[in-house]
Amino acid sequence: MTSTTCREAMREAIREAMLADDRVFLMGEDVGAYGGCFAVSKGLLDEFGPDRIRDTPLSESAFVGAGIGAAIAGLRPIVEIMTVNFSLLALDQILNNAATLRHMSGGQVGVPLVIRMTTGGGRQLAAQHSHSLEGWYGHIPGITVLVPATVDDFRGMLAPALADPDPVLIFEHALLYNAEGELSAGSIPPIDRAVVRRSGRDVTIVTYGGSLAKCLVAADQLAGRGIDAEVIDLRSLRPLDDATLLDSVARTHRAVVVDEGWRSGSISAEVSARITEHAFFDLDAPVLRVCCAEVPLPYAKHLEDAALPSVERVVAAVDEVVNVRA
Amino acid sequence: MTTVASPVPATLAPSDVELLRRMLLVRRFEERCAELYSASRIRGFLHLYIGEEAVAVGVGAALEDGDNVVATYREHGHALVRGVPAGAVMAEMFGKVEGCSRGRGGSMHLFSVDHRFYGGHGIVAGGLPVALGLALADRMRGVPRVTACFFGEGAVAEGEFHETMNLAALWTVPMLFCCENNLYAMGTALARSESDTDLTVKAASYGMPAWSVDGMDVIAVREATRRAALQARAGGGPVFLELRTYRFRAHSMYDPELYRSKDEVAVWRERDPIDAIARRLTGAALLDADALEALDAAAMEEVDAAVAFADAGTDEPLSDLTRHVYADRRGERGPEEERT
Numbered sequence: 001m002t003s004t005t006c007r008e009a010m011r012e013a014i015r016e017a018m019l020a021d022d023r024v025f026l027m028g029e030d031v032g033a034y035g036g037c038f039a040v041s042k043g044l045l046d047e048f049g050p051d052r053i054r055d056t057p058l059s060e061s062a063f064v065g066a067g068i069g070a071a072i073a074g075l076r077p078i079v080e081i082m083t084v085n086f087s088l089l090a091l092d093q094i095l096n097n098a099a100t101l102r103h104m105s106g107g108q109v110g111v112p113l114v115i116r117m118t119t120g121g122g123r124q125l126a127a128q129h130s131h132s133l134e135g136w137y138g139h140i141p142g143i144t145v146l147v148p149a150t151v152d153d154f155r156g157m158l159a160p161a162l163a164d165p166d167p168v169l170i171f172e173h174a175l176l177y178n179a180e181g182e183l184s185a186g187s188i189p190p191i192d193r194a195v196v197r198r199s200g201r202d203v204t205i206v207t208y209g210g211s212l213a214k215c216l217v218a219a220d221q222l223a224g225r226g227i228d229a230e231v232i233d234l235r236s237l238r239p240l241d242d243a244t245l246l247d248s249v250a251r252t253h254r255a256v257v258v259d260e261g262w263r264s265g266s267i268s269a270e271v272s273a274r275i276t277e278h279a280f281f282d283l284d285a286p287v288l289r290v291c292c293a294e295v296p297l298p299y300a301k302h303l304e305d306a307a308l309p310s311v312e313r314v315v316a317a318v319d320e321v322v323n324v325r326a
Numbered sequence: 327m328t329t330v331a332s333p334v335p336a337t338l339a340p341s342d343v344e345l346l347r348r349m350l351l352v353r354r355f356e357e358r359c360a361e362l363y364s365a366s367r368i369r370g371f372l373h374l375y376i377g378e379e380a381v382a383v384g385v386g387a388a389l390e391d392g393d394n395v396v397a398t399y400r401e402h403g404h405a406l407v408r409g410v411p412a413g414a415v416m417a418e419m420f421g422k423v424e425g426c427s428r429g430r431g432g433s434m435h436l437f438s439v440d441h442r443f444y445g446g447h448g449i450v451a452g453g454l455p456v457a458l459g460l461a462l463a464d465r466m467r468g469v470p471r472v473t474a475c476f477f478g479e480g481a482v483a484e485g486e487f488h489e490t491m492n493l494a495a496l497w498t499v500p501m502l503f504c505c506e507n508n509l510y511a512m513g514t515a516l517a518r519s520e521s522d523t524d525l526t527v528k529a530a531s532y533g534m535p536a537w538s539v540d541g542m543d544v545i546a547v548r549e550a551t552r553r554a555a556l557q558a559r560a561g562g563g564p565v566f567l568e569l570r571t572y573r574f575r576a577h578s579m580y581d582p583e584l585y586r587s588k589d590e591v592a593v594w595r596e597r598d599p600i601d602a603i604a605r606r607l608t609g610a611a612l613l614d615a616d617a618l619e620a621l622d623a624a625a626m627e628e629v630d631a632a633v634a635f636a637d638a639g640t641d642e643p644l645s646d647l648t649r650h651v652y653a654d655r656r657g658e659r660g661p662e663e664e665r666t
Contacts, residue, residue, distance in 0.1 A: 025466070051466060057496070062455045062489030069459020072444065075466065077459075092486070096449050097456055105437035106428025107650035109444065141651050165653035 006148070007177040009155035010040050010116075014078065017162055018048055021076060024162060025052040027063055028080030037082045038118060038177050064090035064115065068098050068167075071113040076162050081117040084133045084171065098167040099142030113167045114158065120173040120210045120260055121308055127296035130304075132260035134171040134209070135267030138237035144168045145237040146191055149212035151181035153235060156188035173210030173260075194241035196248065200230035203318050204248040206271050207258040208234040211309055215258050218314035227322055237267050245271065246279050253284040254321045258309050263291035285324035288317045336545050338610045343621070345387060345544050346607060349379040349600045350625040352403040355412060358629045359402065359419065359433075363579050368419045370432045373400040377574030380599035381506050382407050384547025385474055385569075388555055392442065394473040396457040398506075399434035399448045404476060410438045412628055413635030422639025429642055430650065450511075451477060451484035454503075458490050461499035461564075472555045474502040479568075480511025482528065483519055491532040491566070498563035502554050503529065505566065506541065508573045513585035529566035541571030542599045545606075572597075 004012075017024045025048075026041060032055040035042035045053040056063040060081060067079040081087045087094070094115070101109040121130035138145045146161065146168060148154045154172070161168035189195055197212065198219050207215045212233050219229040230248050234240065249255050255275055259268035272287040293307040356376050362368045375382065378400075386407035389395070397404040405415050410426055418425030419433050427437045427446070435446035444460065447453035457475035464471045481487045482505065494501050505525060509516050516523050529536035535557070539550045547569055554565035572594040576583050583591075607613035 057489075057492060059489035059493060061486045062458060062493050065452075065455020065486070065490070066459035066462050066493065069456040069461070070463040070466075071459070072456070073460050073463030075463050092449055092452055093455055096452055097447075101445070102653070103650045104427060104431045104435045105439075105445065106425070106430045107654075108427070108437050108439045110653055 002183045003180055004151055004155070004183050005177065006151055006154040006172070006179050006181075007038065007040055009151045009183065010158065010172065011042065011044070013155050013158035014041065015044060015047070017078070017158055018044070018052060021162070023074065023076040024078065025054060025075065026078045026080060027054040027056055027067060029056055029058060029082050031055060031080050036080070038174060040177070041080070060086055060089035061093055065093040065097065067113050067115070068093060068101075068111050071111045072101070072109055076112060076114075078114045078116060078158075078162070081115060083129050084117050084119040085128050085131055087117050087133070094137075094143070094167075094169075095140055099140045102166065103142060110165045111167050112162070112165050114161045114170065115167065116170045116172060118174040119171040120175060121292070121297045121304060122175050122210070124299055124301055124304060126299040130297040132292065134169075134237055135259065135261040135270075137169055138267050138270070140238070142166065143238065144192070146170045147209040147235060147237055148172065149176065149209050149233050149235070151179070152184050152188050155183060157191055160191050171209060175210050179213070192236050192239050192241060194232050194234045194236070194244040196230060196244070197233045198229065198231040200228040200252065202228045202252060203230065203254040203256060203322055204245070204252045205229050205231045205256050205258060205314065205318065206234065206245060207231065208237065209260070211258045211260055214309060214311050215314055218311045218318065221311065221315055222318055227318060229318060234271075240270065240274065242274055242278065245275060249275055249279045250282045253282055255283070255287045256290065256314065256317045256321055257287065258290045258314055260292050260309060262294050263289055264294065266291055285321040288321050290314050290317050336549055338545070338606060338612055340612055342545070343607060343612060343617070345383055345548070346600065346603050346613070347621050347625070348383045348386070348407055349544065349603065350621055351412070351628055352379045352382065352406055353600060354622070354625040354629050355406060355415075355632070356402060358633065360575070360579070362419075362633070368433065370434070371399065372419075372433050372579050373577065374575045375400050375403040375573075377594065377598070378506060378508060378541065378571045379403055380544035380547055380603070381504070381541045381569045381571050382476075384544040385476075385502075385504055385551045387548045388551035389472065389474055392471055393555075394442045394444060394457070394460045394471065395476070396444045396453040396460070396473065397446060397476045398450075398453065398478060399446070400478070401436055401446055401476070402433070405436045405438065405443055405446075408438070408441045408443045410436065410441050410443055412632035414438070416632040416636035417639045420636040420639055421641070422636060423642040424635070424639040428650070451481035451486040453477065454481065454486050454490040457501060458494055458499060461494065461501040462497060465497065465499045470500075470559050472500045472502060472558045474504055476504045476506055478511060479505055479507040479509070479516055479525060480514070480519070481505075482525055483511070491529065491534070494564040495532045495534045498561065500558040500561070501564040502551065502558060503564060503566040505568045506571055507568050508571050510573065510577070510585065512577045513581070515585065525568050526566065529568070534564050534566055536566040536568070538568040538570065541569035542597045542602060544599060544603050
């Protein structure tokens with residue numbers, strides 16, 4: 001067991017991929033000389049040079065599209081977008097090309113591209129650097145959407161993403177980069193599987209990414225009051241691992257979904273709908289959701305804190321579903 | 327205008343009859359498409375290239391077999407010129423599984439990786455960044471291949487055009503920016519959409535050669551493209567070619583053409599690029615009336631065969647509806663390959 005941070009884990013994953021396969025290169029804004037906006041790629045320019053640690057101008061659409069073209073041509077690009085809000089400038093390329101070309105060409109044009117970007121709030125960066133739009137991306141067929149929450153997943157998801165013949169988007173919650181953890185020996189579970197991070201009998205809390213830690217703290221607090229919560233880390237928003245969710249709900253009969261995205265039309269709505277569609281008769285209470293308040297994230301700390309899911313709101317939601325008498 | 331290419335007037339060679347043959351094939355193919363559209367055999371959007379054939383044929387003649395092409399939604403001619411069989415193109419428009427995109431793309435989204443023909447892009451300027459990436463991969467691997475990217479002058483108003491021009495020049499990728507300037511972005515005249523209608527000025531500002539070429543003259547297009555490809559292939563970076571042309575037909579089958587006069591169209595029709603090269607070949611004693619008739623008959627025959635091939639095509643089974651969204655992973659994800 002080695003202690004590391006999510007930032008170092010991702011850096012080591014990139015380094016390992018570049019050493020193992022000379023088709024792999026990293027491209028994005030300030031990934032080279034600056035060392036990465038979040039210092040993920042720090043030091044890699046010295047090791048691999050400017051051709052493979054490729055700084056780009058502020059041209060999200062062109063460099064994401066260039067990643068698509070290079071992937072079609074047989075390379076294995078990793079494109080870094082600084083934040084999910086900036087990815088909207090490249091949405092044409094991600095949706096109309098990366099996700100679409102294989103199908104529209106009748107299976108001929110595969111796009112084995114990995115796009116990494118930060119997501120999430122909690123840093124007082126206000127309404128153009130803090131949103132959680134990974135749920136939107138989960139709407140799109142043709143791509144895979146990964147949301148690592150642990151050092152193991154930050155370390156282990158990149159290699160299978162690069163091995164995938166289709167586009168994979170990895171959303172890294174910015175608050176997790178400094179999070180420390182023990183790196184497990186051995187490989188991670190398949191990237192399209194949700195994982196039970198804490199077993200429990202009374203209620204299923206479904207979450208991912210930056211909200212996992214909050215849910216685990218909430219579960220500990222609930223345990224002190226005799227409520228035994230199971231916590232599921234989705235790890236992938238597309239595909240969604242229905243089997244793991246439904247198996248848990250069949251045992252606990254209650255579910256709360258926690259998601260930093262806005263509630264309306266969110267990934268938590270999708271999770272809730274699937275539980276309702278497939279496990280309606282297992283449920284003893286309505287599925288509840290804890291989401292971001294429906295507001296562009298404000299700067300002031302007390303307002304931002306109030307907008308984002310918190311341990312307290314998770315605990316309150318669990319209390320509510322547990323108190324429904326079947 | 328900053329840089330106008332005045333290509334050396336090439337002496338015509340007997341082999342140049344091939345240019346005429348290709349232009350006739352494209353013309354006859356598209357005339358048939360229009361008929362088939364009226365007969366409801368082809369649906370969706372159908373954008374005809376009639377009048378612009380010298381551009382696709384001229385550029386195509388200057389490329390090598392191993393070069394890449396990325397095109398727009400007005401790309402039947404480009405696909406045919408690159409060697410995609412006319413039957414596979416027609417079958418695609420019939421929505422048949424024998425189509426070059428298995429009926430998933432239709433008229434706007436022709437693909438053939440075997441011919442290094444990477445679409446068929448329906449988002450104006452959306453193909454440019456992809457072409458940049460194809461060229462970047464060759465640059466990084468030292469492959470002497472050129473990527474020709476076609477787009478209309480309307481794309482010059484898009485941010486993706488400017489981002490891609492900048493990066494292509496910055497990274498000196500082997501890419502040809504083939505701007506098909508037919509003067510109208512759908513119905514919007516160039517002067518109503520560009521602050522400076524000299525597109526070579528904008529292009530040159532990115533630090534790449536920018537040449538304006540008579541796009542109704544197939545020889546001029548070929549010669550300029552040859553020069554550009556030579557530079558790009560040798561590592562000299564991208565070139566911008568403004569190919570001045572004109573669309574004789576409506577933008578699509580739904581266009582009543584309220585935005586231009588019949589007189590204007592008539593003036594351009596006088597400059598029909600097929601008539602022009604036929605006259606030159608005849609003048610050079612490389613073609614006579616019988617030979618022209620034979621070429622035209624052969625083109626019609628090829629189109630007939632393409633329609634027959636498409637007619638005999640089959641519908642893809644509905645059970646395959648969700649195939650090709652992801653690569654097939656048989657045994658791993660079950661038959662439907664769905665990832666929802």
